[in-house]
Amino acid sequence: MTSTTEQQPQTERYEPGAIEQRWRQRWEESGLYRTEDHVEGRDNWYALTMLPYTSGDLHVGHWFAMAPSDALARFRRMRGYNVLFPIGFDAFGLPAENAAIAGGAHPKDWTDGNIVHMREQLKRMGTMFDWTREVDTSSPDYYRWTQWWFLQLYRQGLAYRADAPVNWCPSCNTVLANEQVVLGACERCHAVVEQRAMEQWFFRITNYAEELLANEELEWPEYVKLMQRNWIGRSEGSEAAFALETPAPDGTDEIRVFTTRPDTLHGVTFMVLAPEHPLVRQITTDEQRGEVEAYVRAAGLASELERQATDREKTGVFTGAWCVNHLTGDRVPIWIADYALATYGTGAVMAVPAHDQRDFEFAEKFGLPIPVVIAPPEWDGQPLAEAYVEPGTMVNSRSFDGLPSEEGKAAVTAHLEAQGWGGPKIQYRLRDWLISRQRYWGAPIPMVYCAGECGIVPVPEDQLPVELPYDVEFLPTGQSPLALSEEFVSTTCPACEGPARRETDTMDTFMCSSWYYMRYADAVNGASAIAPGPATAWLPVDQYTGGAEHATMHLLYARFFYKAARDAGTVPGDEPFTRYFAQGQILGPDGRRMSKSRGNVVPPDDQVDQWGADTFRAYLMFLGPWDQGGPYDVEGIVGVARWLRRVWSLAADPPAGGGAAGGASREALREAHRTLERVTEDYDGFDLNTAVAAMMELTNTLVRTREAGPVDEADWNESLRLLLLMLAPVCPHIAEELWERNGQPYSVHQQDWPTADPALSALETVELPVQINGRLRDRIDVPPTATEAEVRALAETRPRIAELLDGREPERVIYVPGRMLNLVLR
RNA sequence: GCCGAAGUGGCGGAAUGGCAGACGCGACGGUCUCAAAAACCGUUGGGCUUCACGGCCCGUGUGGGUUCGACUCCCACCUUCGGCACCA
Numbered sequence: 001m002t003s004t005t006e007q008q009p010q011t012e013r014y015e016p017g018a019i020e021q022r023w024r025q026r027w028e029e030s031g032l033y034r035t036e037d038h039v040e041g042r043d044n045w046y047a048l049t050m051l052p053y054t055s056g057d058l059h060v061g062h063w064f065a066m067a068p069s070d071a072l073a074r075f076r077r078m079r080g081y082n083v084l085f086p087i088g089f090d091a092f093g094l095p096a097e098n099a100a101i102a103g104g105a106h107p108k109d110w111t112d113g114n115i116v117h118m119r120e121q122l123k124r125m126g127t128m129f130d131w132t133r134e135v136d137t138s139s140p141d142y143y144r145w146t147q148w149w150f151l152q153l154y155r156q157g158l159a160y161r162a163d164a165p166v167n168w169c170p171s172c173n174t175v176l177a178n179e180q181v182v183l184g185a186c187e188r189c190h191a192v193v194e195q196r197a198m199e200q201w202f203f204r205i206t207n208y209a210e211e212l213l214a215n216e217e218l219e220w221p222e223y224v225k226l227m228q229r230n231w232i233g234r235s236e237g238s239e240a241a242f243a244l245e246t247p248a249p250d251g252t253d254e255i256r257v258f259t260t261r262p263d264t265l266h267g268v269t270f271m272v273l274a275p276e277h278p279l280v281r282q283i284t285t286d287e288q289r290g291e292v293e294a295y296v297r298a299a300g301l302a303s304e305l306e307r308q309a310t311d312r313e314k315t316g317v318f319t320g321a322w323c324v325n326h327l328t329g330d331r332v333p334i335w336i337a338d339y340a341l342a343t344y345g346t347g348a349v350m351a352v353p354a355h356d357q358r359d360f361e362f363a364e365k366f367g368l369p370i371p372v373v374i375a376p377p378e379w380d381g382q383p384l385a386e387a388y389v390e391p392g393t394m395v396n397s398r399s400f401d402g403l404p405s406e407e408g409k410a411a412v413t414a415h416l417e418a419q420g421w422g423g424p425k426i427q428y429r430l431r432d433w434l435i436s437r438q439r440y441w442g443a444p445i446p447m448v449y450c451a452g453e454c455g456i457v458p459v460p461e462d463q464l465p466v467e468l469p470y471d472v473e474f475l476p477t478g479q480s481p482l483a484l485s486e487e488f489v490s491t492t493c494p495a496c497e498g499p500a501r502r503e504t505d506t507m508d509t510f511m512c513s514s515w516y517y518m519r520y521a522d523a524v525n526g527a528s529a530i531a532p533g534p535a536t537a538w539l540p541v542d543q544y545t546g547g548a549e550h551a552t553m554h555l556l557y558a559r560f561f562y563k564a565a566r567d568a569g570t571v572p573g574d575e576p577f578t579r580y581f582a583q584g585q586i587l588g589p590d591g592r593r594m595s596k597s598r599g600n601v602v603p604p605d606d607q608v609d610q611w612g613a614d615t616f617r618a619y620l621m622f623l624g625p626w627d628q629g630g631p632y633d634v635e636g637i638v639g640v641a642r643w644l645r646r647v648w649s650l651a652a653d654p655p656a657g658g659g660a661a662g663g664a665s666r667e668a669l670r671e672a673h674r675t676l677e678r679v680t681e682d683y684d685g686f687d688l689n690t691a692v693a694a695m696m697e698l699t700n701t702l703v704r705t706r707e708a709g710p711v712d713e714a715d716w717n718e719s720l721r722l723l724l725l726m727l728a729p730v731c732p733h734i735a736e737e738l739w740e741r742n743g744q745p746y747s748v749h750q751q752d753w754p755t756a757d758p759a760l761s762a763l764e765t766v767e768l769p770v771q772i773n774g775r776l777r778d779r780i781d782v783p784p785t786a787t788e789a790e791v792r793a794l795a796e797t798r799p800r801i802a803e804l805l806d807g808r809e810p811e812r813v814i815y816v817p818g819r820m821l822n823l824v825l826r
Numbered sequence: 827g828c829c830g831a832a833g834u835g836g837c838g839g840a841a842u843g844g845c846a847g848a849c850g851c852g853a854c855g856g857u858c859u860c861a862a863a864a865a866c867c868g869u870u871g872g873g874c875u876u877c878a879c880g881g882c883c884c885g886u887g888u889g890g891g892u893u894c895g896a897c898u899c900c901c902a903c904c905u906u907c908g909g910c911a912c913c914a
Contacts (some may be wrong), residue, residue, distance in 0.1 A: 231910080237914085624839055
């Protein structure tokens with residue numbers, strides 16, 4: 001690659017457009033990225049990037065998520081692993097249907113068209129995706145198995161049907177999961193969410209609450225694990241029963257509550273039921289009925305937003321009914337108030353106004369007594385100005401008086417248990433996963449309702465998939481469009497062969513994305529969702545990357561799903577994603593979220609057209625730390641473009657050979673080895689920005705070396721070879737092109753990662769800062785291995801140091817070899 | 827309100843107990859050019875000082891502390907971002 005002949009007057013310019021297209025074609029034709037389940041002598045490595053939703057257009061965020069993932073997957077491959085790096089499409093969901101309702105194309109046509117377009121966009125990225133394993137979650141070949149999983153969970157007792165208050169979006173005309181309600185509004189359309197009762201399918205994710213909570217061992221960002229733990233929200237406390245003074249018509253004779261403060265049980269002065277609590281209707285006295293019903297009605301209509309406003313004044317109504325506190329024998333009035341949540345605990349709260357701020361505010365407003373049962377330290381016996389929630393000493397608590405409240409918790413709980421009035425209880429904030437959607441564009445729930453005696457009957461596996469009919473009406477009626485399709489709805493009961501109706505709800509799309517990574521391992525299997533061979537070959541995923549906005553939804557659902565699959569014997573291990581890395585969010589040039597309405601969207605296709613995929617990839621990785629994201633500065637990319645032009649010129653316009661061995665080109669080679677150490681470490685630690693910076697430095701050194709005169713050919717060639725190998729993961733096309741031009745065998749992406757030679761990478765001398773009293777005063781060149789005595793002796797010969805020492809003996813000498821020397825006088 | 831993360835040049839960032847500002851953008855100056863662009867070279871935290879080489883002081887959100895030495899560790903506060911939010 002050096003030239004001893006006269007230099008060409010005109011050097012060929014770097015034209016990314018032409019070479020990138022050519023290499024992608026060559027890679028595809030040679031099956032370079034085809035991944036086998038097993039390769040002799042190589043361990044498997046499963047690298048996964050979150051699959052994109054089929055919105056129709058790739059945005060910079062997709063590139064920011066996928067291009068660095070690809071670089072790291074390529075690096076793993078060069079490090080000797082058999083790497084699976086698949087891609088697919090999350091293709092079910094509301095936008096497709098909204099497009100249809102808006103009078104556009106059919107959801108299927110809309111989605112299929114988007115996939116075709118996005119597949120082409122993805123291919124321009126130059127990734128090592130194995131397209132033979134592509135997954136489309138809306139294809140019957142895929143959702144057939146999503147339905148199979150539903151049946152599997154049903155068999156495991158993890159799917160059930162329940163009537164429950166649900167979040168209803170009046171605009172989308174559908175039920176939303178708690179996670180899809182943001183600040184009381186619909187996550188997608190921002191309409192204000194109402195409450196409605198409906199019969200729905202749930203998954204018992206709460207069965208796995210403890211196991212999901214135990215996530216400490218996962219190699220995930222700590223903050224994501226913490227978010228999940230907070231989301232699950234484990235609370236230790238007690239359950240306590242209060243006897244109804246008058247049993248309810250259905251025979252219920254007590255109200256059970258969950259409390260984290262059993263030590264305050266003697267201070268209960270009223271009970272609060274959630275307005276939706278089933279007992280409300282039964283125990284309300286005729287006298288109070290009118291007021292109570294009005295309140296319940298108002299609470300149902302009140303938006304989630306209104307109910308969730310924390311600074312709102314407390315409201316509530318007395319039911320007219322009373323219960324009895326077993327511990328004291330006191331009569332306790334039963335109120336309803338919307339600060340009690342129907343979906344947490346038992347939907348009922350024992351109110352201890354002296355020691356809970358919410359209860360305190362309620363009691364003050366309605367003139368209820370506020371007896372102190374936990375004395376604050378130095379308490380003067382006067383009424384409290386606000387609830388005292390800290391630990392203290394139990395008072396007015398009969399036989400428990402004098403006990404520290406923290407000990408009182410266990411003592412009271414033990415007493416409750418002994419008397420049969422309750423006992424210890426662990427409560428979670430996590431709710432079961434509501435998966436029913438009254439929508440068309442999703443996987444139909446494979447259940448049948450028999451008109452006869454059989455009740456709810458699962459569709460037999462050999463009748464899957466329950467296919468989505470193409471011809472349906474997309475009227476937003478509040479029912480699934482499937483309910484309007486008589487052809488779909490009417491069927492025969494699999495059990496008795498009598499008339500039956502199909503379930504018309506479809507599944508939450510998080511269901512599809514809870515197992516897609518399993519399917520990649522065995523994407524074309526027509527006989528099962530995933531066979532044992534591929535499952536053990538690839539699962540669990542070694543490295544997952546994607547946005548942390550999925551911390552409490554997708555990532556939690558997938559963990560639940562995997563554990564259920566494990567219990568069914570389908571997958572190995574306990575967790576789907578051994579390692580997870582959350583990349584940051586890329587923002588518009590103005591530092592705000594990219595959006596069409598703000599006009600700050602940077603279309604990735606334009607960047608590729610202008611600069612080439614390699615430049616764009618490298619720039620996204622160079623911007624800053626991958627986990628931080630940040631603004632996309634359209635001006636900055638030119639720096640990366642200049643760098644790659646310089647890299648190109650190193651190969652296209654080589655220096656004259658015949659230079660002295662051991663000269664500048666030897667120094668350059670030494671730097672190449674040091675760069676290799678840095679880049680290797682940086683790739684390992686996801687520090688792509690500093691890896692690119694290190695390669696830029698090496699490139700600058702090589703350019704200077706070339707300009708300085710003739711080089712030693714062997715040293716020069718080896719330096720350039722190392723640079724191209726290091727560059728290959730980040731810029732796969734230009735690395736491949738220059739690799740070939742340098743006469744190396746196809747393909748650079750199949751090469752082993754080089755090993756740095758410590759003898760070459762070691763520095764011969766370092767510039768050692770010399771400090772006096774911790775202040776930098778001079779620098780001396782010494783071998784990194786120099787002893788303290790040698791370094792000190794040399795330092796003292798320096799005029800400046802000698803002057804400052806002025807003959808004095810340092811009180812202390814601190815020497816960190818290779819880093820600095822500090823002479824402390826004082 | 828609670829939990830978590832982060833504050834460094836004009837800008838993106840580097841350095842996680844040892845030379846603050848690597849690498850890059852921008853800006854300024856220069857080479858080439860009829861000219862411009864591109865490319866290339868140089869300068870670029872602030873202040874003081876020197877004819878000059880150089881030297882000194884200040885400087886990593888604010889205030890304290892630990893240390894020979896602090897962007898880095900500790901305490902308090904301010905700001906920004908993310909999550910949760912009447913969860914009994």
